[in-house]
Amino acid sequence: MVDALQGFLQGLFGSVFPLVWTLLKIVLIIAPLLLAVAYLTFWERKIIGWMQVRIGPNRVGPWGLIQPIADGLKLLLKEVVIPTGCDKSVFLIAPMFAFAPALAAWAVIPFNDTLVLANVNASLLYIMSITSIGVYGIILSGWASNSKYAFLGGMRSAAQMISYEVAMGLALVVVLMVSNSLNLGDIVRGQGQGYFADKGLGFLSWNWLPLLPMFVVYLVSIVAETNRAPFDLAEGESEIVGFHVEYSGMAFAVFFLAEYANMILVSTLTSILFLGGWLSPVGFLPDGILWLLLKVSAVLFVFLWVRATFPRYRYDQVMRLGWKVFIPLCLIWLVVVGCWMMSPLNIWK
Amino acid sequence: MEFKTFVFYFLSAILVVAGLRVITSRNPVHAALFLVLAFFTASGIWMLLQAEFLAIALVLIYVGAVMVLFLFVVMMLDINLDRLREGFWSYLPLGSIIALLMVAEMVLVLGGNYHGLLETDVPQTGADHSNVQAVGRLLFTHYVYPFELASVILLVGIVAAVALTQRERRQSKAVSPSQQVFVKAKDRYRVLQMPAEKKD
Numbered sequence: 331m332v333d334a335l336q337g338f339l340q341g342l343f344g345s346v347f348p349l350v351w352t353l354l355k356i357v358l359i360i361a362p363l364l365l366a367v368a369y370l371t372f373w374e375r376k377i378i379g380w381m382q383v384r385i386g387p388n389r390v391g392p393w394g395l396i397q398p399i400a401d402g403l404k405l406l407l408k409e410v411v412i413p414t415g416c417d418k419s420v421f422l423i424a425p426m427f428a429f430a431p432a433l434a435a436w437a438v439i440p441f442n443d444t445l446v447l448a449n450v451n452a453s454l455l456y457i458m459s460i461t462s463i464g465v466y467g468i469i470l471s472g473w474a475s476n477s478k479y480a481f482l483g484g485m486r487s488a489a490q491m492i493s494y495e496v497a498m499g500l501a502l503v504v505v506l507m508v509s510n511s512l513n514l515g516d517i518v519r520g521q522g523q524g525y526f527a528d529k530g531l532g533f534l535s536w537n538w539l540p541l542l543p544m545f546v547v548y549l550v551s552i553v554a555e556t557n558r559a560p561f562d563l564a565e566g567e568s569e570i571v572g573f574h575v576e577y578s579g580m581a582f583a584v585f586f587l588a589e590y591a592n593m594i595l596v597s598t599l600t601s602i603l604f605l606g607g608w609l610s611p612v613g614f615l616p617d618g619i620l621w622l623l624l625k626v627s628a629v630l631f632v633f634l635w636v637r638a639t640f641p642r643y644r645y646d647q648v649m650r651l652g653w654k655v656f657i658p659l660c661l662i663w664l665v666v667v668g669c670w671m672m673s674p675l676n677i678w679k
Numbered sequence: 680m681e682f683k684t685f686v687f688y689f690l691s692a693i694l695v696v697a698g699l700r701v702i703t704s705r706n707p708v709h710a711a712l713f714l715v716l717a718f719f720t721a722s723g724i725w726m727l728l729q730a731e732f733l734a735i736a737l738v739l740i741y742v743g744a745v746m747v748l749f750l751f752v753v754m755m756l757d758i759n760l761d762r763l764r765e766g767f768w769s770y771l772p773l774g775s776i777i778a779l780l781m782v783a784e785m786v787l788v789l790g791g792n793y794h795g796l797l798e799t800d801v802p803q804t805g806a807d808h809s810n811v812q813a814v815g816r817l818l819f820t821h822y823v824y825p826f827e828l829a830s831v832i833l834l835v836g837i838v839a840a841v842a843l844t845q846r847e848r849r850q851s852k853a854v855s856p857s858q859q860v861f862v863k864a865k866d867r868y869r870v871l872q873m874p875a876e877k878k879d
Contacts, residue, residue: 417706417708420708420709420712450731451731451808451809451810451811452731452732452735452809452810452811455732455735455736455739455811456735458739458743459735459736459738459739459742459743460738462738462739462742462743462744463738463742463743465743465747466715466747466750469747469750469751469754470712470750473708473750473754481754485751488747488751489751492744492747492748495743495744512809512811644856646853646856647856647859647860649856650856650857650860654857
C-alpha cells in the first residue's frame with residue numbers, strides 16, 4: 331500500500347517528490363505527537379485526580395474526553411496581551427524557541443528497526459544540541475516581559491536547566507560508551523544482545539540494569555530538565571511565579587505545549603536509551619513500535635506519579651542535587667564503566 | 680545552480696546579515712541573539728562541508744551553553760549605551776586598521792584554494808562514514824598530548840573562576856542545604872512520655 335501511494339505521488343509531483351514525501355512523514359510524526367500532548371494534559375489531570383481521591387475532568391464529552399480540545403479552543407480565543415515596555419519581537423519569538431526544539435528533535439527518533447525519519451550517525455549528539463536550544467525560550471521570555479518576576483523566574487529555570495543538562499549529558503556519555511555508537515537505532519539494537527537476551531529475558535539485557543545509577547540520574551534529571559514537579563521552580567502554581575507570568579492566550583499555550591512535548595520527548599529518549607526502545611521484553615513476543623509506545627507511557631506515568639507524590643524542592647536543594655550529587659556520581663560511574671569495559675568482565679562486546 | 684550551492688549562498692547571506700547586526704544593533708541582548716543566529720547558520724555551513732561533528736558541537740557548546748551564560752550576563756548588566764558610543768570616532772582609525780588586517784588574513788587563508796595553498800582537497804565521504812568516530816580516534820591517539828594539555832588549561836580556568844568567587848568570606852547567612860537534607864526528626868525534637876495523672 332505504501333509503495334502504491336509512493337508511486338502515485340511520484341507521478342503527481344515529479345522532481346519535488348522527495349520533498350513532498352519527507353513533508354508527509356513529518357506530518358505523520360507531528361500530528362500524533364500534538365494529539366498526544368493534548369491528551370497527556372487530560373491524562374495528567376485524571377491521574378492526579380485519582381491519586382487525590384477526586385474524579386478529575388468528566389464533564390466535557392464522554393468521560394471528559396473532549397476536555398483538552400475545549401481547553402485548547404479557549405486558549406486560542408483568548409487575547410494575547412503584550413505588556414507595555416516589553417520587547418515585542420523577542421516576546422513573541424520566545425515561545426517558538428521553547429516549542430520548536432521539542433518538535434525538531436523527533437527527526438532522528440527511531441520508532442522501530444526501520445521506521446525513522448532521518449537515520450543519521452550522530453543522532454544522539456543532534457538531540458542533545460537541539461534540546462539545549464529550548465532554554466532560550468525561557469530566558470528570553472523572562473527578559474522580554476519587562477517584569478522583575480518574570481526575569482527572576484527565567485533566570486531561575488534557565489540555571490536549573492543548564493545544571494541538569496550537564497548531569498544528563500554525562501549519563502548519555504556512559505550510554506554511548508557501552509553502545510559504541512551515537513546512532514539511536516544502533517543503541518537500541520545493542521541492547522538486544524547479551525546473556526539474558528539469548529535466554530529470552532531481553533529486559534534484563536537493556537541498559538537500565540548494568541547502568542542502574544545512570545538510569546536513576548537520568549530519570550531524575552529529565553524531571554528537572556522539563557521543569558516538572560518536584561523541581562517545578564519555573565512555575566509552582568501556588569507559591570512561586572515563573573518566566574511566563576506575562577503571557578496569556580495562545581502565547582502561554584505554546585509554552586504549555588512545549589513543556590508537555592518535552593516530557594514526551596525525554597520519555598521517548600529514556601525508553602530508547604535505557605529501556606530497549608522497540609525491543610520486546612521477553613523472547614516469545616515480537617518486537618514492535620507498540621513496545622516503544624508502552625514504555626513511553628510508563629515513563630510518562632512516572633512523571634505524573636512523582637508530581638502527585640513529592641513536595642516541591644527548595645531552589646538551593648535543587649542546585650545541590652545537580653552539582654554536588656549527580657555530577658560527581660556521573661563522573662565516578664564514567665570511570666567505573668570505562669574500567670569495566672577494559673576488564674575481562676566486559677559484557678558489551 | 681546546484682541545490683547545494685543555493686543552500687550555501689542562502690546560509691551565507693543569513694550569516695553575513697546576522698554578523699553585521701551583531702555589531703550594529705543598539706540593544707546588546709539583540710546583538711547576542713544575532714550572534715546565536717550567526718552560530719546556528721555557521722553550523723549549517725559546516726554541515727554542508729560534511730563536518731557534522733563540528734557543526735553539532737558548535738550548536739551544543741556555543742549556542743546551548745556559552746551564549747546562554749552570555750545572555751545571563753548581558754541581561755544583568757546595567758549598560759549605558761551612550762557612554763559605550765562615546766569614543767567611537769577616536770577609536771575608528773585603529774579599529775579600521777585591525778579590521779583591514781583581519782580581512783587580508785582571511786582572504787589569504789580562505790582563498791587558499793585559489794592561491795594553491797591547499798595541498799589536498801577536502802575529502803568527500805559517504806553518508807555511512809562516522810565523522811565523530813574519526814575525530815575521536817585522532818584525538819585519543821595522534822593528538823592525545825595536545826588534547827590533554829587543552830583540558831588541563833580548561834581545568835585551570837574552572838578552578839580560577841571558583842577561586843575568584845570564593846576569595847572573600849561569605850557575609851550573608853545561609854544554611855547549607857547539604858546539612859539540612861541529612862537532618863533526622865530525632866535531631867530536632869524529643870518525644871516525652873508523661874504518665875497520666877491519677878484521679879483522686
